[in-house]
Amino acid sequence: MTNEAQQPNVVDTLAARGYLAQSTDLEAVREMLSKPGVRFYIGFDPTADSLHVGHFIQMMILAHLQRAGHVPIALLGGGTGMIGDPSGRSDLRTVMTRETVQNNVNRFRKQMSILVDFSPGKAFIVDNADWLLNLNYVDFLRDVGAHFSVNRMLTAEAYKIRMESGLTFLEFNYMIMQAYDFYRLYLDYDCKLQLGGNDQWSNIIAGVELIRRKTGKNDAQGLTTxxxxxxxxxxxxxxxxxxxxxxxxxxxxxxxxxxxxxxADADVINCLKLLTFVPLDEIEAYAALEDQAINEAKKRLALEITTIVHGEAKAKAAERQAIEIFEQGGRSDDMVTTEVTAEALAAGLSLLDILLETGLVPSKSEGRRMVQQGGVTVNDTSISDVYYTLDAKDAPNGEIILRRGKKKYHRLLIVE
RNA sequence: GGGGGAGUUCCCGAGUGGCCAAAGGGGGCAGACUGUAAAUCUGUUAUCAGUGAUUUCGAUGGUUCGAAUCCGUCCUCCCCCA
Known part of the structure; x- marks a missing residue:
């Protein structure tokens, strides 16, 4: 037993935090990951110009494994993004241009750095456009396509859903592309493990099987979260x-x-486990909380994940703003603010116009409705008059706090 | 290639000449109740303006006093047959 072996196996860590869904062979994965330096990959399709929470959980996986001494390969789907994964979707993805995809790839790279250390040797970022875009169709079909049974593919959950609504041949090929990715990484990066969200299960096993058929080896594994x-x-x-x-x-x-x-109350604990690095014993303590006290767990969750994503300073500021607004009287210097001149205010400002201008309501009709339903307050006083006009008396302290509903605030700051 | 069917407001889905800004459900928003939670109940859910106007039912032309509804053309999708 080496020193590393005294650390809990990262598979057990992931299991304990509730990440794991399915695996080709959990014991084999555990065995593989018992020694450091294992290269594994997770794919991210650049379907937008920013990552979102759905990606975040995969970033957490990359981070957990990297901390355990393994080497993540973040595969950005510059090539597969040109196709569009039908998994878990009932509609056709919009086909993106090469430029858009490339732009998104660049932004992903940056965002992922918040959780993954991409310094040389620690992790890799690869773009499957590098090998997918120049494939020769006939060669590819003979080389890779021959190993896939359409009958079998059609039984994949991802496709079943689409059998009702329609599935294009373009999307149908997605699975093969992703399988090929794994095969390439297996050959070029000695990558023997692919992870992904559970909706990627059929794509992942397609890769594992392709590797087995192409190489005759049975050492590629897949794991979904x-x-x-x-x-x-x-x-x-x-x-x-x-x-x-x-x-x-x-x-x-x-x-x-x-x-x-x-x-929701019922979701806090799960989120703490999956989206933060808060130790499990602390999370256990939060799990024991009841009723109002659960808010403590939510505050911790919000602060932790916001710190990871946006940094401590901004997270603390957001927390302070929330406390000022919800626990200390409903105003904060950090509130979204619009400046209004004293002159304009003296002349009278239509509440409805201001609501629209500040973006608290998307249209005047909506604003009218909101006011009539008593959903708008000025300095914490409900206003039901659609024609209400703001003037100097509404700004005794040089500001006016507008609120729409319970939680949407906007501050008007009076300037000279 | 042949035959049949469909495209409706954020989503699903009714509506087959005026009573349609368009049923019902979902979702959203607001109010009550609360813990910045959930559940529940109520209201609301095109836009601009004070009760009238404008734009909306795949696209575009037409018929009609009047079209989501009828006709022509086009686009997209689904099903059956080949």
């Missing part, structure tokens, strides 16, 4: 307006913090 689901079985990380992005330009730090601060 649970998707981040809430207690109702829906994917987390979605809001009405779309994904919870890691890019603060697309999703503000405060909103990011608030997203986690507001998770």
């Amino acid at each position: 649970n998707l981040l689901l809430n207690s109702e079985g829906n994917k987390m990380g979605k809001t009405a307006r779309g994904a919870v992005w890691l890019d603060e330009e697309k999703f503000s730090v405060y909103d990011f913090y608030q997203y986690w601060r507001n998770v």
Whole structure:
């Protein structure tokens, strides 16, 4: 037994935190990972210009394994992104241009660095465009396509769903592409393990089987992790307006913090395990909390994950803002603010116009509805008059705090 | 290639000449209740303006006093047969 062996096997760590879903051979994976320096890969398709929470959990896996001494290969799907993975989707992905894909690849690389150390030898970033884009169709079919049974492919869960709504030949090829990726990494990087979300299961085993058929060796393994689901079985990380992005330009730090601060009671513990590095015994303590006290767990979760993604300073600021707003009277210097001149205020500002201008409502109709339903407050006083006009008396302290609903705030700062 | 069917407001899905800005459900938003939770109940859910106007039912032309609804053309998708 070496020193490393005294550390718990990373597979057990992952299992204990609840990451693991399916594996080709869990014991073989454990054995493989018992010695450091194992190269493994996870693929990320550059379908947008930022990673989101769904990717984050995979980044956590990369980080856990890297900390255990292994070497992550983050495969960016510059090539497969040109196809679009039908797994877990009921609709056709939009086909992206080469430029868009490349741009997204570059941004992913940057974002992933927050959790993964990409210094030389520690980890690799590869782009499958490098080998997929120049494949010769006929050669590829003979070389790779011959090893796939369509009958078998069609039984994959990912395709079954699409049998109803339609599946293009383009997307049907995705699995083969991904299998080929694994094969290439196996040959060129000595990569014997592929990880991924559980929706990637059929794609992963396709790769494992391709390697076995091509090389005659049986040492490639696959492992999938649970998707981040809430207690109702829906994917987390979605809001009405779309994904919870890691890019603060697309999703503000405060909103990011608030997203986690507001998770359902039933989901906090799971999120702490999967999305933070908080030790399991501490999480156990949080799990014992009941009722209101559960808020402590949510605060910890929000602070931890926001710190990982945006850094400590910004996370602390978001936390402070939340405390000021929700626990200390409903105002904060860090609130989203719009400046208004004293002159303009003196002349009178239509509340409805301001609501629209500050983005608290998307249209005047919506604003009208909101006001009529009592959902708008000015300095904590509910206003039900659609024609209410703001003037100097509303800004005794040089500012006006507007609130829409319970949680959306906006500050008007009066300037000369 | 032949035959049949479908494209409706954020999503699903009703609607087959005026009573349709369009049923119902989901989702969203707001209110009540709460713990910045969940569940529940209520309201609301195109836009602009004060009760009227404008844009909307795949695209585009047409018929009609009037079209989501009828006709022509085009696009997309699904099913059956080959």
